[in-house]
Amino acid sequence: MxxxxxxxxxxxxxxxxxxxxxxxxxVFTANVAMKTRxxxxxxxxxxxxxxxxxxxxxxxxxxxxxxxxxxxLIVVTGSxxxxxxxxxxxxxxxxxxxxxxxxxxxxxxxxxLFIPFQVIMVPLARTxxxxxxxxTYPGLILAYVAQFLPFTVFLMTSYYSGIPAEIIDAARIDxxxxxGVYGRIMLPLGRxxxxxxxxxxxxxxxxxxxxxxxxxxxxxxxTLMVGVTSLRGQxxxxxxxxAGGVLIAAVPVxxxxxFFQRQIASGVTAGSTKG
Amino acid sequence: MLEKETGSxxxxxxxxxxxxxxxxAPVAAHRQARGPRRxxxxxxxxxxxxxxxxxxxxxxxxxxxxxxYPLALGVNFSFTGDGDRNGQAVGWDNYAILFDDPLFTESxxxxxxxxxxxPVAVLIPGLLATFxxxxxxxxxxxxxxxxxxxxxxxxxxxxxFNLLLAFDGPANALLGAVGLGPVDWLGDxxxxxxxxxxxxxxxxxxxxxxxxxxxxxxxxxxxxxxxxVDGASLPRVIRHVIVPGLSRTIQFVVVTTMIGMLTSMFGLxxxxxxxGPEGSTYLPEYYIWFQQGQMSRPALASAASxxxxxxxxxxxxxxxxxxxxxxxxx
Numbered sequence: 001m002x003x004x005x006x007x008x009x010x011x012x013x014x015x016x017x018x019x020x021x022x023x024x025x026x027v028f029t030a031n032v033a034m035k036t037r038x039x040x041x042x043x044x045x046x047x048x049x050x051x052x053x054x055x056x057x058x059x060x061x062x063x064x065x066x067x068x069x070x071x072x073l074i075v076v077t078g079s080x081x082x083x084x085x086x087x088x089x090x091x092x093x094x095x096x097x098x099x100x101x102x103x104x105x106x107x108x109x110x111x112x113l114f115i116p117f118q119v120i121m122v123p124l125a126r127t128x129x130x131x132x133x134x135x136t137y138p139g140l141i142l143a144y145v146a147q148f149l150p151f152t153v154f155l156m157t158s159y160y161s162g163i164p165a166e167i168i169d170a171a172r173i174d175x176x177x178x179x180g181v182y183g184r185i186m187l188p189l190g191r192x193x194x195x196x197x198x199x200x201x202x203x204x205x206x207x208x209x210x211x212x213x214x215x216x217x218x219x220x221x222x223t224l225m226v227g228v229t230s231l232r233g234q235x236x237x238x239x240x241x242x243a244g245g246v247l248i249a250a251v252p253v254x255x256x257x258x259f260f261q262r263q264i265a266s267g268v269t270a271g272s273t274k275g
Numbered sequence: 276m277l278e279k280e281t282g283s284x285x286x287x288x289x290x291x292x293x294x295x296x297x298x299x300a301p302v303a304a305h306r307q308a309r310g311p312r313r314x315x316x317x318x319x320x321x322x323x324x325x326x327x328x329x330x331x332x333x334x335x336x337x338x339x340x341x342x343x344y345p346l347a348l349g350v351n352f353s354f355t356g357d358g359d360r361n362g363q364a365v366g367w368d369n370y371a372i373l374f375d376d377p378l379f380t381e382s383x384x385x386x387x388x389x390x391x392x393x394p395v396a397v398l399i400p401g402l403l404a405t406f407x408x409x410x411x412x413x414x415x416x417x418x419x420x421x422x423x424x425x426x427x428x429x430x431x432x433x434x435x436f437n438l439l440l441a442f443d444g445p446a447n448a449l450l451g452a453v454g455l456g457p458v459d460w461l462g463d464x465x466x467x468x469x470x471x472x473x474x475x476x477x478x479x480x481x482x483x484x485x486x487x488x489x490x491x492x493x494x495x496x497x498x499x500x501x502x503x504v505d506g507a508s509l510p511r512v513i514r515h516v517i518v519p520g521l522s523r524t525i526q527f528v529v530v531t532t533m534i535g536m537l538t539s540m541f542g543l544x545x546x547x548x549x550x551g552p553e554g555s556t557y558l559p560e561y562y563i564w565f566q567q568g569q570m571s572r573p574a575l576a577s578a579a580s581x582x583x584x585x586x587x588x589x590x591x592x593x594x595x596x597x598x599x600x601x602x603x604x605x
Contacts, residue, residue, distance in 0.1 A: 012412040015403065019413075019420045022477075025435045028445060032438065044445065090334035099327040105335055112342045114591075116538040118560040119584040120345035122567050122577045123352055127345065146341035153334050178326035207428035209542045210564065225430045229546055232437065239438065246434045250427060257426050261419060264426060268482060269489035 026250070033243035040239050055244030063234060063245055067220065068227035074137055075212075075223060076205045079144035083152045083201050084194050086145065091156025092186045096168055097178065106157065112150040117211060125214050140215045140223075144205045152197050155270050159193035160186065192263075199260045200267035206253065224249050346584075353577035361574075369578035378550075378565075379579060382557040385468055386586060389536045389558075392472060396532050397525070400480045404487035405513060418488065422481035429542030432478045437461075437547060440470060464555035467548055471556050474547070475540050482535075483528045490524030529594055537587055559583040 032040060033055045034048035059065055093099070094106045117124075124143065125134065133139030163186075171181045187194075212223040222230070228249045235242040257264065356365040373379050403421065407414045424432060440446050440460035450456030460470040494517070502512050518525070541560050548556040550565065557565075559579055567576035 008409075008411055011406050015406060015411060015417055016413060018403075019417055022420050022424060022481075025439055029435050029438060044443075045448070086333040086337065089330040093327045093330035097327040097330070102327070102331075105331055108343065109334070109338055112338045114534075114587075115342055115346055115584070116534070116560075116587065118538055118541075118563050119580045119587075120342060120349055121563065122573045122580060123345040123348035124341060125567065126352075126573065127341075127348075142337070142341065146337050149334055149337055150342070153338075178323055178330070182330065203426055207426075207430070207542075209428065209430045209545065210560075213545075214564070214568065225428050225542070228428075228430050228434060232434065232546070242434070243438065246431055250431045253426055253428070253431075257423060261422070265422065265485045265489075268425075269486050 029243045030247060033240055033247055035240050037238055037240055055240040056248060058238075058241045059231070059235075059245030059248055063227065063231060063241075065224065065227060065245060065248055068222050068224040071137075071216075071221060072206060072224040075140050075144065076202050078137065078141040079148070079205045080198050080202050082141065082145045083148055084198050086149060087152030087156045087197065088160075088187060088190055088194060089182065090153045091160045091190075092182050094153070094157045095161035096163070096165065096186075109150045109153045109157075113154060117147055121210075121214055128215060135216055135218050135221055137221075140212060140221075143211050143215050144208070147211060148201050148204055152201060155197050155267070156190065156193060158270065159190060163189055195260075196263040196267040196270075199256065199263050203253065203256065203264065349577045350581050352574055353581050355574050357572045357574045365574075369575050370582070372575060373578050373582065378554045378557050379559075379562055381554050382559045382562045383582075383586075385556070385558055386537065388468065389472065390533070390590060392476075393529065393533055393536070396476050396480070396536070397483065397528055399476070400483035400528070401487055401525070403480070404484050404491060405517060407484075407488065408491040409509075418484070421484050424478045425481040425485075427478065429475075429478065429539065430546055432474060433543045433546030436474045440474075440547075461548055462552055464553045467552055468556045471540070471543055471547055472536075475536065475543055478543075479532075479535055479539075483532055486528055486531075487521070487524060490521045494520045526595070530591060533590055533594065534587065537583070537590075559586070 028045075031048055032044070034050070034052050036052070036054075039046075039049060090109070094102055094109075124146075128134040128139050128143070133142065167185060167189075168181055171185045176184060207225060208223075209225045209229060212226050216222065216226070228246060231242050231245045235245070353369055354364060354366060355361070356363045356368070403417070407417055411417075438444055442457060442459055442462070446460060447457035450458065458466060461467050498516050498520070499512060502516050507515070537558070538560060540558055541564065544550060544556055544558060544561050550557045550561050559582065563576045563579045563583070566572045566579065
């Protein structure tokens with residue numbers, strides 16, 4: 001596999017340019033956040049004169065981002081915990097236990113995978129309103145669980161179906177009930193898949209804005225991403241602070257990406273090789 | 276059948292499977308005479324027999340109650356009225372209003388544009404993945420770099436590009452340096468939708484790239500080597516070795532990219548243009564949100580939801596049909 005050398009470099013140049021184009025928007029934003037308003041107005045591109053963190057501090061303090069961050073953390077933690085619990089339970093049952101209707105239930109989950117949120121958001125918002133769940137943490141958590149559960153069940157089912165039945169039989173002979181098999185065998189064995197699906201779901205919930213806008217109308221319940229959308233209006237004359245607020249919201253994702261890039265990629269591609 | 280002796284039957288011996296073995300077992304026959312439930316299942320404690328159902332119950336309840344049921348509810352709801360006529364059956368009125376609304380027809384035109392741009396959105400990551408697979412210098416770095424924007428929220432990406440595409444921002448400065456522009460990226464009705472779609476493609480091509488690379492990992496490398504040794508040019512290798520070998524991956528990328536374009540651009544539109552200028556960047560999802568949340572016309576929004584669902588279904592089935600056929604020809 002050795003293409004002509006010159007050809008390889010010919011391709012490498014635009015690819016490197018694209019890589020720079022992928023990173024530059026973030027670098028630009030970080031640079032803007034370090035500038036004073038005066039510096040920004042004078043020259044957008046010059047490197048900031050000094051490493052200044054004022055913009056971040058202002059965005060954090062006056063834009064209430066601390067509260068938004070707390071809201072996001074509560075909702076993401078709750079959603080991911082429930083998604084992993086429900087997803088692994090259903091994945092175990094659908095892949096390893098045989099029972100009446102299991103095939104139909106799996107197909108039902110698969111069908112739900114292809115119902116986008118936009119199609120059901122109106123009736124869902126009404127139902128949430130009627131049950132008093134709108135504008136509450138449990139309401140938003142439930143909406144996220146409903147949104148990402150079909151994907152989670154699908155992934156856990158396909159992961160668990162790769163576990164040999166002998167392991168489960170052996171555990172039963174040792175006197176485990178079905179629940180015992182789930183708790184002592186399937187949960188520990190499923191750790192790689194649970195980690196991957198968990199991180200992916202955390203990203204989905206963290207990044208979402210549409211569901212959060214719909215389910216959490218009041219200002220004090222804003223998630224971080226909804227908070228970011230309101231920054232622009234708040235700091236339309238103070239671009240460095242705006243940039244600082246945007247970056248604060250991006251940092252947790254950047255950290256997650258640096259540590260778990262492999263797990264994220266494997267979750268994204270899981271459906272492609274088997275589907 | 277070791278489990279029979281241990282009194283702990285395997286999961287595979289659930290109530291759904293009643294083989295001839297049970298009929299000959301005297302105990303089972305006795306039980307069968309007494310109750311409606313037959314066979315070995317009786318010997319398992321009730322808790323064990325119910326276990327699979329208990330395990331799937333939360334997932335099934337959530338999915339059925341909060342995804343499948345709302346779909347039916349929404350379709351039903353789209354045939355009732357808004358405001359004064361709340362709850363009354365109005366037949367196809369909402370759909371008539373919908374297709375008279377220039378905002379909605381604009382959003383459907385934009386869907387058409389997305390479908391036309393789909394090949395580009397698939398081709399770019401496909402080509403890049405091919406080069407990375409062929410170990411272009413620096414291939415190790417590209418994958419991590421290209422994938423990164425795909426994990427960022429559309430809200431953050433939209434906010435960043437608000438700065439970059441501002442009238443006096445870097446994009447226009449770059450154009451100015453080569454004597455072009457300036458372009459009003461987000462303010463010109465003829466340009467804004469392309470700007471938003473381009474940002475979406477920039478933000479998500481890493482996702483498709485990673486999927487393509489996973490597909491390449493399943494490809495038989497010796498085939499490509501053999502073709503190269505035989506002197507086949509890169510375009511020919513792509514056409515005759517890589518594309519047929521990746522048909523399933525390509526299918527997956529096409530469908531997921533289309534779904535992504537139709538359902539995950541809300542954040543970008545919301546932050547970058549708010550549907551403007553002059554409604555030129557409306558997509559059905561934004562229209563639904565606007566009618567539901569801002570105009571308090573949920574029944575009309577439901578009708579738009581139903582149309583969106585039908586469009587997605589049609590586009591998905593059409594793509595599958597086309598891809599199947601082209602796959603067979605190869």
